[in-house]
Amino acid sequence: MNLILLFEDDFVESGLVEIKGRRLDHVKQVIRTKVGEDLTVGIENGKIGKGKVTRIDDDILRMEVVLDIEPPPPIDITLVLALPRPSVLNRTLIAAASMGVKTFYLINARRVEKSFWLSPKVSQENIREQLILGLEQAKDTVMPKVIFKKGFKPFVEDELPQLIEGNQAILAHPVKGTVPLRGQTGTPVILVVGPEGGLIDYEVEMLKSIGFKPVSAGERILRVETIVPVLLSKLTS
Amino acid sequence: MNLILLFEDDFVESGLVEIKGRRLDHVKQVIRTKVGEDLTVGIENGKIGKGKVTRIDDDILRMEVVLDIEPPPPIDITLVLALPRPSVLNRTLIAAASMGVKTFYLINARRVEKSFWLSPKVSQENIREQLILGLEQAKDTVMPKVIFKKGFKPFVEDELPQLIEGNQAILAHPVKGTVPLRGQTGTPVILVVGPEGGLIDYEVEMLKSIGFKPVSAGERILRVETIVPVLLSKLTS
Numbered sequence: 465m466n467l468i469l470l471f472e473d474d475f476v477e478s479g480l481v482e483i484k485g486r487r488l489d490h491v492k493q494v495i496r497t498k499v500g501e502d503l504t505v506g507i508e509n510g511k512i513g514k515g516k517v518t519r520i521d522d523d524i525l526r527m528e529v530v531l532d533i534e535p536p537p538p539i540d541i542t543l544v545l546a547l548p549r550p551s552v553l554n555r556t557l558i559a560a561a562s563m564g565v566k567t568f569y570l571i572n573a574r575r576v577e578k579s580f581w582l583s584p585k586v587s588q589e590n591i592r593e594q595l596i597l598g599l600e601q602a603k604d605t606v607m608p609k610v611i612f613k614k615g616f617k618p619f620v621e622d623e624l625p626q627l628i629e630g631n632q633a634i635l636a637h638p639v640k641g642t643v644p645l646r647g648q649t650g651t652p653v654i655l656v657v658g659p660e661g662g663l664i665d666y667e668v669e670m671l672k673s674i675g676f677k678p679v680s681a682g683e684r685i686l687r688v689e690t691i692v693p694v695l696l697s698k699l700t701s
Numbered sequence: 702m703n704l705i706l707l708f709e710d711d712f713v714e715s716g717l718v719e720i721k722g723r724r725l726d727h728v729k730q731v732i733r734t735k736v737g738e739d740l741t742v743g744i745e746n747g748k749i750g751k752g753k754v755t756r757i758d759d760d761i762l763r764m765e766v767v768l769d770i771e772p773p774p775p776i777d778i779t780l781v782l783a784l785p786r787p788s789v790l791n792r793t794l795i796a797a798a799s800m801g802v803k804t805f806y807l808i809n810a811r812r813v814e815k816s817f818w819l820s821p822k823v824s825q826e827n828i829r830e831q832l833i834l835g836l837e838q839a840k841d842t843v844m845p846k847v848i849f850k851k852g853f854k855p856f857v858e859d860e861l862p863q864l865i866e867g868n869q870a871i872l873a874h875p876v877k878g879t880v881p882l883r884g885q886t887g888t889p890v891i892l893v894v895g896p897e898g899g900l901i902d903y904e905v906e907m908l909k910s911i912g913f914k915p916v917s918a919g920e921r922i923l924r925v926e927t928i929v930p931v932l933l934s935k936l937t938s
Contacts, residue, residue, distance in 0.1 A: 466922050536920050555792070559927045602921040681934070683773050684839040685703050690796040690930045697918070697931040698938060 467504045467603040488525045506605035535605040539564040540652040546573040546659035548688045550585035554594050555689040561598025563696045568610040575661040637678035704741045704840040725762045743842035772842040776801035777889040783810040783896035785925045787822035791831050792926040798835025800933045805847040812898040874915035
């Protein structure tokens with residue numbers, strides 16, 4: 465936690481904040497801040513700045529905050545992710561949010577196990593928790609949007625064609641003969657990452673037919689939580 | 702598991718293998734292979750190939766294996782990692798092993814919490830388990846070496862200077878003013894990644910004094926398990 469993310473509810477009056485729970489525990493146990501010291505803070509979807517700690521109790525931390533710095537710029541990559549297994553989902557959301565992704569689509573695909581959709585982790589509440597962890601890691605405040613699309617075909621046929629207008633449409637596809645991925649700057653990107661085991665041929669063909677270009681990040685097949693940072697990094701360098 | 706890693710002990714006779722435990726469970730529950738079908742297999746530190754399943758019982762799978770393909774080439778990057786918290790250690794080892802790192806140094810630093818060294822995860826046995834997961838992910842067989850160095854100063858002063866001869870010595874250091882990291886090909890790399898909270902100035906200066914170049918992968922501070930794939934990718938592209 466390199467920044468404590470604040471929410472409107474945390475403000476007891478203008479410039480005065482009280483936090484408890486996980487954030488308080490983290491300050492006490494990890495950052496070990498004392499009264500009179502400053503914490504790096506930021507308000508959800510707003511500026512970042514300093515919080516001067518004026519009181520720490522067992523169950524509350526109070527600070528006077530000044531928010532005067534813009535959060536870091538986002539990266540202009542929309543991540544379309546076949547729903548991974550729940551533990552991988554959490555780690556991938558944290559990693560991608562920390563790297564600045566602001567729009568996620570979680571989609572179905574043939575090789576997405578149906579049980580994944582039933583996990584309690586596939587809820588806006590859990591997802592928001594992971595996104596907060598990612599923002600806190602990267603000193604960012606701008607909450608990403610996560611949109612569920614449980615129908616692969618209607619999403620690809622009816623929605624993706626509009627979404628990719630003006631974007632580079634890139635499909636991560638570790639198959640021999642695909643183009644190695646190289647950084648390309650300027651144009652926003654829509655990046656599709658398939659499930660463990662990959663998209664099936666029919667799904668790949670459908671994406672290609674609407675304009676997606678299959679690219680490879682190398683011969684080795686990597687976990688979703690590993691390939692996503694690699695691809696985001698390559699696409700922004 | 703995109704490849705089942707085999708060990709000498711698994712061979713009941715030449716070309717005939719029996720596996721049980723985690724690997725058997727994975728074949729039955731995830732890959733769902735049947736008798737007569739092929740599995741992708743590889744022998745530790747050797748070739749990869751196919752295993753034709755001839756028997757599956759409750760507690761044993763038998764297959765006839767032919768190993769005739771070289772494993773993928775390693776990447777020529779030595780990763781020197783300040784010991785991260787145990788859960789992060791596991792994920793970072795899996796990610797880096799899947800990307801082809803063959804030599805790790807796990808070192809101490811001021812901001813490495815002493816308790817991390819006492820974790821059962823900091824054992825050759827646990828580390829080997831993670832490395833196997835990484836190799837199985839990437840269809841690799843060549844087991845990485847992991848070397849512990851609990852004294853930062855003696856390691857940097859007495860051992861690193863020899864290790865970096867003929868290498869690019871790169872220190873990941875997310876500080877404004879450092880050089881952005883760009884892929885450089887050909888020369889092997891020794892990459893140092895500090896702990897959460899970073900190396901202290903004294904440690905950075907010591908590394909610079911023996912020839913390390915601080916580089917930044919961007920303004921955002923990323924988790925160790927995220928920055929490692931990003932840096933490995935940038936250094937090999």
